[in-house]
Amino acid sequence: xxxxxxxxxxxxxxxxxxxxxxxxxxxxxxxxxxxxxxxxxxxxxxxxxxxxxxxxxxxxxxxxxxxxxxxxxxxxxxxxxxxxxxxxxxxxxxxxxxxxxxxxxxxxxxxxxxxxxxxxxxxxxxxxxxxxxxxxxxxxxxxxxxxxxxxxxxxxxxxxxxxxxxxxxxxxxxxxxxxxxxxxxxxxxx
Numbered sequence: 347x348x349x350x351x352x353x354x355x356x357x358x359x360x361x362x363x364x365x366x367x368x369x370x371x372x373x374x375x376x377x378x379x380x381x382x383x384x385x386x387x388x389x390x391x392x393x394x395x396x397x398x399x400x401x402x403x404x405x406x407x408x409x410x411x412x413x414x415x416x417x418x419x420x421x422x423x424x425x426x427x428x429x430x431x432x433x434x435x436x437x438x439x440x441x442x443x444x445x446x447x448x449x450x451x452x453x454x455x456x457x458x459x460x461x462x463x464x465x466x467x468x469x470x471x472x473x474x475x476x477x478x479x480x481x482x483x484x485x486x487x488x489x490x491x492x493x494x495x496x497x498x499x500x501x502x503x504x505x506x507x508x509x510x511x512x513x514x515x516x517x518x519x520x521x522x523x524x525x526x527x528x529x530x531x532x533x534x535x536x
Contacts, residue, residue, distance in 0.1 A: 349465045349485035350395070350455060352475050353387060354502060355492050355524075361499030362472050367399060371494050377522050381417050387488070388423045392464035395455065398433035400470035405441040430458065430466075432474050452481040459483070472500055479503075479510060485531050487512060493523040 355372060356362050363369055396404065408424040429444040432451045439446045447454045455478050458466055468475055468484075478484050489502070512529035519525050 348393075348459045348461065348463060350459060350478065350483055351387070351391065351465055351467045351486040351488060352484050353467055353469055353488045353490075354472075354475070355490045356502050357492055357494050357496040357499070359495045359497065360501050360503065361496045362470065362502045363500040364496060365498050365500070367500065369403075371492065371496065377520070379520050380522060380524065381420070383518075383520075383526075385417060385419050387467065388420060388427075390465055391427070391467045393428040393430060393458065393466045394424075395430050395432065395458070395466055395468045395471065395474060397471035397474040398431065398436050401429070401431045401433070401436075401439070401441075401444070403470070404429075405439075405444075409441065430454070432471075451477040452483055455483045456481070472502055475502065476506065479506065480508065482510070482531060487527075487529040487531075489527045489529070491525045491527065 354362055357371065364371070404424065408421065411421045411424070413421065425442055427443065429439075429441060431439050431444060431446045432449075432454060433446065434448050436446055436448075451474055455466075465486075468478075475484065511532040513532050514527065515530055516528035517526060518528075
């Protein structure tokens with residue numbers, strides 16, 4: 347069975363975006379060390395799962411990304427891998443290899459996990475993450491803590507009504523100041 351991996355950056359105080367969704371605080375993370383980690387992660391998947399907001403952000407950037415600014419391997423993966431967009435408000439998607447699904451996120455994710463292929467990654471997409479967490483559909487959490495305190499914003503794990511037992515499997519400090527906390531879902535989570 348395929349795994350669903352969450353790979354997200356959060357501030358030290360637990361926000362993945364500012365109060366208005368801004369991510370302008372993601373600065374100085376694209377060093378070679380982080381880039382290599384990102385390439386290794388993207389090589390382990392063949393599908394990306396997005397909510398509307400993150401999809402629109404990615405679609406506006408990656409089709410025009412240049413090798414002078416971004417690793418060509420990541421550019422190619424972002425533009426050529428399968429992209430599943432879970433949204434009830436969108437009517438169509440235009441980015442290459444994108445599919446729009448208007449159904450219940452957890453039902454669709456459970457179906458995706460059963461299909462053959464490599465693992466699935468979620469970048470950003472806080473609402474999708476929260477929805478799938480509630481159904482124990484996320485297997486792997488790769489949370490990058492960025493050395494900034496935002497003071498306000500959208501919390502990655504705010505107001506969650508159940509307990510999830512996670513097991514720490516790795517930590518890593520990057521030269522940029524990022525710290526990776528890599529957890530997997532323990533099977534006895536309720």
